[in-house]
Amino acid sequence: MSFISYLINGISLGSVYAIIALGYTMVYGIAKMLNFAHGDVIMVGAFTVFTIVSTLGLPPALGILVAIIVCTVFGITIERVAYKPLRNAASPLAVLITAIGVSYLLQNLALIIFGANTKSFTSVVAVKPLKLAEGNLVISGETIVTIIVGIAVMIILSLFISKAKAGQAMLAVAEDKGAAQLMGINVNKTIALTFAIGSALAAVAGVLLCSAYPSLTPYTGAMPGIKAFVAAVFGGIGSIPGAMIGGILLGIIEIFGKAYISSQMADAIVFAVLIIVLLVKPTGILGKKIQEKV
Amino acid sequence: MNKMSKKFPGKMNKISKNNFITYLLVLVLYIVIQVLLATGNVSSLMEGLLVPLCIYVMLAVSLNLTVGILGELSLGHAGFMCVGAFSGAFFSKCINGAMPDALRFIIALLIGALMAGIFGILIGIPVLRLKGDYLAIVTLAFGEIIKNLVNVMYIGRDGNGFHFSMKDFLSLNMEADGEVIVNGAQGITGTPHDANFTIGVVLIFLSLVIVLNLIHSRAGRAIMSIRDNRIAAESIGINITKYKLMAFSISAAIAGVAGVLYAHNLSTLTALPKNFGYNMSIMILVFVVLGGIGNIRGSIISAIVLTLLPELLRGLSDYRMLIYAIVLIVMMLFNWSPKANEWKEQVKEKYFSRRVSKGKGVK
Numbered sequence: 001m002s003f004i005s006y007l008i009n010g011i012s013l014g015s016v017y018a019i020i021a022l023g024y025t026m027v028y029g030i031a032k033m034l035n036f037a038h039g040d041v042i043m044v045g046a047f048t049v050f051t052i053v054s055t056l057g058l059p060p061a062l063g064i065l066v067a068i069i070v071c072t073v074f075g076i077t078i079e080r081v082a083y084k085p086l087r088n089a090a091s092p093l094a095v096l097i098t099a100i101g102v103s104y105l106l107q108n109l110a111l112i113i114f115g116a117n118t119k120s121f122t123s124v125v126a127v128k129p130l131k132l133a134e135g136n137l138v139i140s141g142e143t144i145v146t147i148i149v150g151i152a153v154m155i156i157l158s159l160f161i162s163k164a165k166a167g168q169a170m171l172a173v174a175e176d177k178g179a180a181q182l183m184g185i186n187v188n189k190t191i192a193l194t195f196a197i198g199s200a201l202a203a204v205a206g207v208l209l210c211s212a213y214p215s216l217t218p219y220t221g222a223m224p225g226i227k228a229f230v231a232a233v234f235g236g237i238g239s240i241p242g243a244m245i246g247g248i249l250l251g252i253i254e255i256f257g258k259a260y261i262s263s264q265m266a267d268a269i270v271f272a273v274l275i276i277v278l279l280v281k282p283t284g285i286l287g288k289k290i291q292e293k294v
Numbered sequence: 295m296n297k298m299s300k301k302f303p304g305k306m307n308k309i310s311k312n313n314f315i316t317y318l319l320v321l322v323l324y325i326v327i328q329v330l331l332a333t334g335n336v337s338s339l340m341e342g343l344l345v346p347l348c349i350y351v352m353l354a355v356s357l358n359l360t361v362g363i364l365g366e367l368s369l370g371h372a373g374f375m376c377v378g379a380f381s382g383a384f385f386s387k388c389i390n391g392a393m394p395d396a397l398r399f400i401i402a403l404l405i406g407a408l409m410a411g412i413f414g415i416l417i418g419i420p421v422l423r424l425k426g427d428y429l430a431i432v433t434l435a436f437g438e439i440i441k442n443l444v445n446v447m448y449i450g451r452d453g454n455g456f457h458f459s460m461k462d463f464l465s466l467n468m469e470a471d472g473e474v475i476v477n478g479a480q481g482i483t484g485t486p487h488d489a490n491f492t493i494g495v496v497l498i499f500l501s502l503v504i505v506l507n508l509i510h511s512r513a514g515r516a517i518m519s520i521r522d523n524r525i526a527a528e529s530i531g532i533n534i535t536k537y538k539l540m541a542f543s544i545s546a547a548i549a550g551v552a553g554v555l556y557a558h559n560l561s562t563l564t565a566l567p568k569n570f571g572y573n574m575s576i577m578i579l580v581f582v583v584l585g586g587i588g589n590i591r592g593s594i595i596s597a598i599v600l601t602l603l604p605e606l607l608r609g610l611s612d613y614r615m616l617i618y619a620i621v622l623i624v625m626m627l628f629n630w631s632p633k634a635n636e637w638k639e640q641v642k643e644k645y646f647s648r649r650v651s652k653g654k655g656v657k
Contacts, residue, residue, distance in 0.1 A: 017340065028427075033429075034427060036576075072430070082559055082623055082627070085627055085631040085632075085634070086626070086635060088632050089630040089631060089632060090630065090632075091583075091587055091630070092624055093361070093367065093579075093583050093587060094583065094629075094630035095582040096367075096583075097579065097580055097584065097626050098622075098623055098626040098627065099617050099627060100576055100579075100622075101578060101580075101620075102619075102623065103637070104615065104618065104619035104622065105616065105619035105620060105623065108615040108616040108618075109616060110620055111626065112612050112613065112616060115538035125565055139632070142437050178409070179493075222573075226434070226572065229431065230431060231427060232429070232434065233431045237427060237428075238388050263442075263448050264442070264445065264479075265442055265446055267438060267442050267445060268438065268439045268442035271434075271435035271436070271442075272435075272439060273437050274431070274432070274435050275420070275432055275436070275439075276433050278424060278428055278431075278432055279423070282423065282424050282425075283426060286545040
């Protein structure tokens, strides 16, 4: 019974990673940059909900809505101010370092506004825990909601990419910026939209993450951000189904590692699995193999 | 992008002049700081920062070898520093008293360099097959694994020899007189305090000699040719794996030496996310990129400026790291944005037009 419970917890954690990883992978696919500040946008979302629900006492639904809006605005602003001027820089490392700067900026902004001590985040989930098998298997409300939201996000996003015009435009820009521009696609707007969607997803992930693990500090987003980055690479960076699979696998591996091997070494196990996967398949599970031209 | 690579290898004069300026810079800085120290113009806070400053400079110079000269993005540099720090401190702790201090410290530095170098090769063999961002994430993963493993490692010593465990202190099964050397998350306590500013500067000099001589040697040119065009380099018979591993392991070994220095500057050595985690690796990368990728002198300057900046801003208390972040973003935009570069060119042409036309002709 404990195996099933670990598996469900793993899928739940994995769904959060998958949602964050989707943001990473979309931005990577389209702007070819590792957005190191993505993890900190999660923290911004969680703090927004915390302020609205715990400090102001307003309903959680409003909190989530405001968090999504705030994160979207943050995402677009960051892209416009910090990343766009460097899009054609001589080295791709320049924008990576700027992203790190943005990450420091967001963390320290939160540090000044909210202080360094850990806030206890009140769960926004009102679903009752599910008891199965005569009470031997208890699944918390947060887990259920996280898995459902995770699946919903993946379905909506897949439909959006494959059916909507804007989604198709994103695919086109990711494939070839110049050609997309010639086809009449507004590249700048498409990239901004990608950042907006990624940041909105980060807000959702932040709320889910802090509902399940209710401690909130300015550095909350950093480690899940890195793990989601790992998940995105794991699944093949730039690939949307890859991010989903990578995220969920990573969550399951982490929970199983904690449960069956060693709780202190869970992170090391996650990273070791990543290394093994990349050595066998150097572009991740669903990554495309790029042939080099001479 | 890289000043060194543009230069014709035949013009040794210019290269040695360039290297000479780098050595001179370190020497002048050292003398200035010694004078300031002697006249009592350095606060105790700044004095405590001098050895870390040397450590950061060495880390930045060594990472520049991987990122700038080899052209591979590594996010796990702090992992090699961690290997060096723990192996060096372990040696010092074991030997303490049985050997003259100076000799012990030199051997500890060599052991740190060797261990980190070996790890560099072991990690490099699988990692260097990957490319670009995949390589970056795997180096990050290795760095985190090293930090994680050190945190669950227990090593003790008693009459029967060494005991090793990955579980806890009790499972070492030592006799009553046993001494714990590496105590899991508590790390190594009581490492002798050998590091000082002069030793730090000497080590910077040594790493500069190694790195600068490597860059301008035949091997260095081979490494840079791999960076500029791997396929072309391979087709003229350059052994890609050999040279990649050479650069990667030398870079790791210097980071290991920096780690030994770090370990001998503190009484307690623990592997925290703060000192050996990816945050540290990223901070070193920031030094390298801000100083100029492939520009060794730039790495030294940016490591010094960015280490001192938060301390100089200390008066602003809570706001200092915020300002640090803003300064970092603005500097990156100013240095790298094509628009800013265009603007800089215009300003240059307007005010220094004669010098520009004389200096750089062909791009």
